[in-house]
Amino acid sequence: MMPNHTAPLAMTLSHAAPVTIALPRLPLGDPHDCTDANDELTLYQTFYDTLVKRRDGAYHAQLAESWTVSEDARSWTFTIRPGVAFHDGTPCDAAAVAQSLERMAREDKGYTLGSPAVWRQYLGGAELEADGQTLTVRLTAPMADLLDVLVQxxxxAPSVFDRPDAGDTTAICGTGPYRVQSAGKDRVVATRNPDHFAPGAKNETLIFVLETDAAERARMLADGRVQVANSLDPHIGDIEGATLVRFTAPVAIIYLLNSAKGPLQDGRVRRALSLAVDREALIDTVLDGAADPLHGFVSPRHFGAGSEPVPGPDVAAARALLAEAGYADGLTLTLDCPTRLPDEAQKLTNDLGAQLFAIGVRFDVRIHKDREAYAHMVRRKEIGDLCVFDSSPMSTFRVLYEKIDSRTAGAWWQGYRNEAIEALIDQGRVTTDTQARAALYRRAYAELQGDPAWLTLYNPHRAVGLRGDHPGFRMREHGVIDVADLPDFTSDRETANG
Structure with missing residues (x-):
């Protein structure tokens, strides 16, 4: 069924052949819920714009033509691009943007996999003042990294708020480069927005199709049924007639460590685990080499990430730390492990256990099949001594604030306390100079290598396939397909049919 806010079918159908994009998930949800799932973000970026866009480590104008921030990082002023309309024709001015930010900050929004009200902790209580195309955001606490939130x-369109609030996920109405034509559980059709302020989208019609099997997505790409296939096996060989783009995802595969109770309260034990792990060997045995070692609490693509490798592997030093902490004869740790997200969690736990056995550490493993229930367990801080997890926000500040700061005690915080880290977080909040703030986060990166809050392991490799020859195509740092970046597939088809 066509949502009633879209243009009539006859006005939006194109004569060019559609571009079909195969995704392993086709999650039509509420765009104001917090997600780092690349399929979901691909869809949202198709239909909606944000105030700013992250590109190559910097923020660029999108709906906001320009912005300024006060010296205390509490007050932000955005100049909204004039003349922009939502897909239903209603104006996108500062007042409309303010209404979206207010909706984001609601207690019932920003909820995904056990983490409620993510955006509220930053935008809740903010004073939003709209005057024509000028939007002023006065925060309750300084946040020099506010753009990290606004990029999502x-x-x-305020005109459709009532529909997603009532559970209608087909109420898709933004200002983005494409308009929704139809939306179903296994197929979403989009047509190019001719009035978009950034005329970079090259393909007239997009069809997103659901295909959960990676091997079948590869076959669909090979035989031309799709022009884009997301989330292919990074080990896949060349596909005739297609371009494979391999990249490192910023998601961090980690073990959260229970610093609130048990042996891992002791920083020496946490450091011993980190020192004993051979990350390269784990990557080889668990993922057949398809990952990069993770040397800190964020990936190398993150703002302010350090460049020094984490110390180790050093079994002798790890044993000495355990002995100093009173565990010369080793210890047994209770470990919680899901069956997916990451999908290799059980294999990873088995191979990590084999490595840590060398320093006398054994695991008592508890398997969890319900991933959402598992996330709630982690959020309630009911884990054993450690648990398999991932960390996906592209914001260095958000990771520090939501997951490591003991004063926040966020959803994924597990009892870690470090006053030096918290002092750096406080400085980062008020440091609006980009280079100076990056230097603060590099100090935090080094501090967390010496006193780890987590056992950091790797950033996995991913692969996307495009039909035709596209040597210049590359994925952005967040690992999400931006449909405005996709090449024009018309010429490839004309060549193939020539």
Whole structure:
């Protein structure tokens, strides 16, 4: 069924052949819920714009033409691009943007996999003042990294708020480069927005199709049924007639460590685990080499990431630390492990256990099949001594604030306390100079290598396939397909049919 806010079918159908994109998930949700799932973000970026866009480690204008921040990092002023309309024709001015930010900050929004009200902790209580095309955001606490939040602040037409609030996920109305034509559980059709302010989208019609099997997505790409296939096996060989783009995802595969109770309260034990792990060997045995070692609490693509490798592997030093902490004869740790997200969690736990056996550490493993229930267990801080997890926000500040700061005690915080880290977080909040703030986060990176809050392991490799020859195509740092970046597939088809 066509949502009633879209243009009539006759006005939006194109004569060019559609571009079909195969995704392993086709999650039509609420764009104001917090997600780092690349399929979901691919869809949202198709239909919605944000105030700013992250590109190559910097923020660029999108709905906001320009912005300024006060010296105390509490007050932000955005100049909204004039003349922009939502897909239903209603104006996208500062007042409409303010309404979207207010909706994001609601207690019932920003909820995904056990983490409620993510955006509220930053935008809740903010004073939003809209005057024509000028939007002023006065925060309750300084946040020099506010753009990290706004890069996922999808601006939705206030005219349709009541529909997603009622559970209608087909109520898709933004200002983005494409308009929704139809939306179903296994197929979403989009047509190019001719009035978009950034005329970079090259393909007239996009069809997103659901295909959960990676091997079948590869076959669909090979035989031309799709022009884009997301989330292919990074080990896949060349596909005739297609371009494979391999990249490192910023998601961090880690073990959260229970620093609130048990042996891992002791920083020497946490450091011993980190020192004993051979990350390269784990990557080889668990993922057949398809990952990069993770040397800190964020990936190398993150703002302010350090460049020094984490110490180790050093079994002798790890044993000495355990002995100093009172565990010369080793110890047994209770470990919680899901069956997916990451999908290799059980294999990883088995191979990590084999490595740590060398320093006398054994695991009592508890398997969890319900991934959402597992996330809630982690959020309630009911884990054993450690648990398999991932960390996906592209914001260094958000990771520090939501997951490591004991004063926040966020959803994924597990009892870690470090006053030096918290002092750096406080400085980062008020440091609006980009280079100076990056230097603060590099100090935090080094501090967390010496006193780890987590057992950091790797960033996995990913692969996307495009039909035709596209040597210049590359994925952005967040690992999400931006449909405005996709090449024009018309010429490839004309060549193939020539």
């Amino acid at each position: 602040g999808f601006i939705v």
